[in-house]
Amino acid sequence: MMLTAWGAHGLVLHFALTDGAVRLAGLNGSHAGRAALPLAEVIVRGHGRAGTSGKRQVDGDVSRRLRYIGHTEDGTRLTVHLHDPVTDVSVAAHYRRTPGLPVITAWSEVTAGAQEVVIEHVSSFAVAGVAGALGAAGCWEQDLTCWWADNPWSGEYRWKGKPLSDAGLIDTGMTRYGQTGSKNRVTWTSTGSWPSSEQLPMGWLEGPQATLAWQIEHNGSWHAEVADRFDEVYLLLAGPGQREHQWSVRLAPGKSFTGVPATVALAPDRDAALAALTAHRRTHRRAHSDTRTLPVVFNDFMNCLMGDPTTDKLLPLIDAAAAAGAEYFCIDAGWYDDERAEEGAGGVPGWWDTVGHWEPAPSRFPGGLGEVTDAVRAAGMIPGLWLEPEVIGVRSPLAARLPEEAFFRRDGIRLSEWGRHQLDLRHPAAVAHLDRTVDRLVTTYGLGYLKLDYNIDIGAGTDSSLHGVGHGLLEHNRAYLRWLESVMDRHPGLVLEGCAAGGMRADHATLARVPVQSLTDQQDARLIAAIAAAAPACVPPEQGAVWAYPNREQTDAEIAFTMISSMLGRIHLSGRLDLLDAHQLGQVTQAVAVYRTYRHRLPDAVPSWPLGLPGWRDDWLALALDLGTEQLLAVWRRGADTSAKEIRVPAGCEEVHILHPASGSCSAVRGPAGDTLHITLPEPWSAVLLRLTP
Numbered sequence: 001m002m003l004t005a006w007g008a009h010g011l012v013l014h015f016a017l018t019d020g021a022v023r024l025a026g027l028n029g030s031h032a033g034r035a036a037l038p039l040a041e042v043i044v045r046g047h048g049r050a051g052t053s054g055k056r057q058v059d060g061d062v063s064r065r066l067r068y069i070g071h072t073e074d075g076t077r078l079t080v081h082l083h084d085p086v087t088d089v090s091v092a093a094h095y096r097r098t099p100g101l102p103v104i105t106a107w108s109e110v111t112a113g114a115q116e117v118v119i120e121h122v123s124s125f126a127v128a129g130v131a132g133a134l135g136a137a138g139c140w141e142q143d144l145t146c147w148w149a150d151n152p153w154s155g156e157y158r159w160k161g162k163p164l165s166d167a168g169l170i171d172t173g174m175t176r177y178g179q180t181g182s183k184n185r186v187t188w189t190s191t192g193s194w195p196s197s198e199q200l201p202m203g204w205l206e207g208p209q210a211t212l213a214w215q216i217e218h219n220g221s222w223h224a225e226v227a228d229r230f231d232e233v234y235l236l237l238a239g240p241g242q243r244e245h246q247w248s249v250r251l252a253p254g255k256s257f258t259g260v261p262a263t264v265a266l267a268p269d270r271d272a273a274l275a276a277l278t279a280h281r282r283t284h285r286r287a288h289s290d291t292r293t294l295p296v297v298f299n300d301f302m303n304c305l306m307g308d309p310t311t312d313k314l315l316p317l318i319d320a321a322a323a324a325g326a327e328y329f330c331i332d333a334g335w336y337d338d339e340r341a342e343e344g345a346g347g348v349p350g351w352w353d354t355v356g357h358w359e360p361a362p363s364r365f366p367g368g369l370g371e372v373t374d375a376v377r378a379a380g381m382i383p384g385l386w387l388e389p390e391v392i393g394v395r396s397p398l399a400a401r402l403p404e405e406a407f408f409r410r411d412g413i414r415l416s417e418w419g420r421h422q423l424d425l426r427h428p429a430a431v432a433h434l435d436r437t438v439d440r441l442v443t444t445y446g447l448g449y450l451k452l453d454y455n456i457d458i459g460a461g462t463d464s465s466l467h468g469v470g471h472g473l474l475e476h477n478r479a480y481l482r483w484l485e486s487v488m489d490r491h492p493g494l495v496l497e498g499c500a501a502g503g504m505r506a507d508h509a510t511l512a513r514v515p516v517q518s519l520t521d522q523q524d525a526r527l528i529a530a531i532a533a534a535a536p537a538c539v540p541p542e543q544g545a546v547w548a549y550p551n552r553e554q555t556d557a558e559i560a561f562t563m564i565s566s567m568l569g570r571i572h573l574s575g576r577l578d579l580l581d582a583h584q585l586g587q588v589t590q591a592v593a594v595y596r597t598y599r600h601r602l603p604d605a606v607p608s609w610p611l612g613l614p615g616w617r618d619d620w621l622a623l624a625l626d627l628g629t630e631q632l633l634a635v636w637r638r639g640a641d642t643s644a645k646e647i648r649v650p651a652g653c654e655e656v657h658i659l660h661p662a663s664g665s666c667s668a669v670r671g672p673a674g675d676t677l678h679i680t681l682p683e684p685w686s687a688v689l690l691r692l693t694p
Contacts, residue, residue: 088113134207247470
């Protein structure tokens with residue numbers, strides 16, 4: 001075999017061929033030795049795992065039998081072909097370099113041979129030798145730290161790190177007796193249609209000399225695990241599987257299944273690894289003018305109309321939003337509600353379980369919705385609407401009109417969740433309904449923006465096919481991505497905002513298609529700062545929509561605080577701007593004007609965290625964006641009047657300029673050595689945005 005190493009730009013895969021079996025032997029010169037894993041971990045029903053694996057997704061019988069057939073290399077792509085002589089299953093292990101970056105994306109393709117097989121697990125990427133590659137070969141249980149993000153609703157992007165021993169993985173000493181290891185593992189798993197609820201589908205392993213970051217690029221169920229293996233450590237990334245997600249796929253002879261992609265980045269430290277992932281996300285994202293121009297959006301929902309829009313309420317907001325500098329005006333939830341019920345069952349609005357028809361409510365818009373969208377255009381803005389396309393309310397007439405096969409079902413029973421049915425976008429009737437809806441709304445009202453929300457998690461999936469429920473969900477997820485692309489193909493100027501109860505669908509598969517991503521539903525300006533400061537590790541700044549909702553009860557410092565939270569991402573204005581006095585509205589307008597001076601540079605900005613990744617209750621937060629010739633730095637002070645009023649932030653610079661607020665008592669002074677900033681914020685709940693010149 002001629003293939004021994006492959007990669008470039010700081011990330012090289014090493015391969016070993018022994019008795020016809022090819023294994024991934026390590027990264028960047030590290031050698032896993034007997035810990036090396038097959039290129040793909042595949043479970044075929046009837047052919048399970050070796051007894052040493054426990055719950056781990058390694059050591060499958062089929063994987064251990066896979067034999068090297070050959071490989072092809074084409075520019076940035078490598079494919080290694082493998083075959084199991086017992087089941088006659090063939091596997092193609094695919095690897096793709098992202099040019100100029102220490103980044104490789106991997107996925108596996110499985111093909112049945114002469115007989116039908118049921119596949120129960122397919123890994124995307126699996127590699128041992130991680131401890132050696134990161135400089136932790138001596139004592140991996142203490143020297144390797146695993147990082148992940150808990151992602152609760154309205155408290156997203158909560159990064160935390162633990163040494164492997166504290167995370168539950170220790171060296172039990174059993175390798176001295178010929179065992180593979182502890183049989184334990186550290187796992188992160190998501191099941192259902194919210195891929196980033198509870199935890200983000202990404203993380204990293206940090207060692208004394210390097211950091212290995214990873215992300216699973218799928219908008220549904222996924223699984224990641226780290227474990228010890230013969231005195232080394234492996235990382236495995238995968239989409240849905242039988243054990244965790246009720247997934248399987250039945251392959252007829254000659255038929256294939258392609259697993260979900262996963263990406264890894266290797267760099268000297270955390271910020272460099274995350275910078276590489278950020279650049280990778282930008283490289284493989286669908287091109288759209290929105291991600292270069294970053295227009296300011298006003299949305300009438302958050303701390304504003306909260307799902308109760310009417311013509312009378314919207315017209316003054318339109319004037320205020322235009323005065324503040326907004327360029328899009330999005331009418332959020334409730335525009336279709338003609339029942340006008342204040343609240344239904346479960347504390348949700350009365351319209352919650354009637355959605356699906358998507359026609360404007362005459363009682364809300366006596367002159368028609370067109371009167372409002374015309375007013376938006378007359379004010380110099382582009383109109384937009386909120387839409388939750390994938391669901392049909394259980395009380396909607398469409399629930400009876402669409403065929404049963406157009407909905408998620410299990411055992412022949414249509415599923416419902418929180419008053420909604422889930423459309424199955426594998427069915428042409430479901431897709432036709434969505435296409436008609438979007439085309440009608442865009443054409444009739446001249447829309448330039450659609451906020452696509454998704455407020456239920458339908459669970460493991462649907463069994464309305466030959467395969468298991470998990471595969472039904474996976475196929476639907478892929479159909480949803482195709483639908484997004486078809487909408488933008490038909491309406492290339494339309495801006496789509498991805499939203500799932502805020503940040504419950506912040507996965508790269510979705511982010512690669514929508515130009516804007518809602519980060520959160522958080523309503524407290526004091527808490528949203530921690531979300532805004534942490535999110536760029538997952539969502540590139542030019543895509544991350546952050547609420548800025550000033551109100552008339554806030555002090556000048558508090559208005560600056562809420563505005564700055566959005567100024568290193570996408571400003572999504574909300575709140576009752578029409579109730580602000582002239583001075584307060586002037587503060588908002590000034591912040592938007594400052595944002596416009598540099599927003600064109602955010603699509604190339606590289607994030608870093610000079611005070612560390614933000615804690616949920618930290619008194620001080622900081623986010624820096626490197627623009628190449630200069631740096632933007634936002635610093636927030638939270639806490640009580642008794643908390644410290646000054647902080648030293650590591651930041652080397654020659655000049656410091658305060659961008660926002662334009663006036664106030666905050667200050668930023670270079671330290672004597674020039675490598676720190678002494679920042680003073682006398683008031684609690686205040687913030688400052690700085691431009692630093694190196």
